[in-house]
Amino acid sequence: MAALRSMSRLLMNRNLSTTIKRGYAEDMSFTFASGNQVFYDGQNVRQVDVPSFSGSFGILPKHVPTLAVLKPGVVSVYENEGNVKKIFVSSGTVTINDDSSVQILAEEAHPVENIDAAAARDLLSKAQSQFSSAANEQAKAEAEIAIEVSEALVKAAE
Amino acid sequence: MSAWRQAGLNYINYSSIAARLLRQALKADLRTEAAKRNDSHIRITKWEAGKPIKSSEF
Numbered sequence: 001m002a003a004l005r006s007m008s009r010l011l012m013n014r015n016l017s018t019t020i021k022r023g024y025a026e027d028m029s030f031t032f033a034s035g036n037q038v039f040y041d042g043q044n045v046r047q048v049d050v051p052s053f054s055g056s057f058g059i060l061p062k063h064v065p066t067l068a069v070l071k072p073g074v075v076s077v078y079e080n081e082g083n084v085k086k087i088f089v090s091s092g093t094v095t096i097n098d099d100s101s102v103q104i105l106a107e108e109a110h111p112v113e114n115i116d117a118a119a120a121r122d123l124l125s126k127a128q129s130q131f132s133s134a135a136n137e138q139a140k141a142e143a144e145i146a147i148e149v150s151e152a153l154v155k156a157a158e
Numbered sequence: 159m160s161a162w163r164q165a166g167l168n169y170i171n172y173s174s175i176a177a178r179l180l181r182q183a184l185k186a187d188l189r190t191e192a193a194k195r196n197d198s199h200i201r202i203t204k205w206e207a208g209k210p211i212k213s214s215e216f
Contacts, residue, residue, distance in 0.1 A: 035177070035195060069169060072176045090180040091173035108177035108195070110184060120183040127179075141165035145172055149179045157183070 028061040029101040032077070032087070034109035039087060040077070047078040048102060050094050051152075059094075059102055066096045072152040074112060075104065086112045088156050090149070117157035124150035 030048060032039040048059045051073030070092045077085045092106035127146035134140035162172060181192035203213040 090176035107173045108180045115183050116185045137165045141162040145175045149176045153183045
């Protein structure tokens with residue numbers, strides 16, 4: 001009986017220490033880089049919203065470790081000072097680690113204010129005509145991607 | 159499964175299309191600089207006995 005009690009105490013202690021360890025992760029070390037620019041390098045931020053193929057989701061400190069593939073769209077970064085930065089990503093990956101650090105790696109990323117709304121609309125209509133004139137399945141699929149991306153661009157530029 | 163995967167494309171293809179479109183949608187002053195990232199070039203040179211023999215560009 002005593003042995004059982006000490007064992008259960010041991011188990012409880014283990015649970016306690018893991019809870020405490022996770023409790024330390026109040027900060028979120030955030031890294032965001034693309035082929036053209038480094039936006040954040042290990043900076044502490046409050047929250048990050050990302051568009052991914054498994055749905056759009058927000059990341060707060062202590063988020064469960066996750067890997068996701070980025071979808072073209074706007075990443076919102078809520079900085080500690082209260083500003084919100086909106087950055088359009090073409091594609092890439094997001095990694096959330098056990099220690100609450102987050103990395104976003106994008107092929108191309110630009111602040112939304114750098115997107116030209118007229119150019120985005122132009123791309124969308126071009127992609128649509130590309131889709132209707134596509135000769136084979138691959139060209140059709142490529143045009144479909146172009147429509148999806150330029151729709152996201154038009155939406156972000158609004 | 160998404161249509162582009164069904165058509166034999168992968169995420170690398172998807173990613174490069176998306177990146178190219180984003181570059182084209184930038185404001186005019188940024189667009190030319192960004193367009194330089196559309197292509198990448200590799201030059202391969204074969205060396206034999208300390209001398210370049212043949213070089214080719216891709």
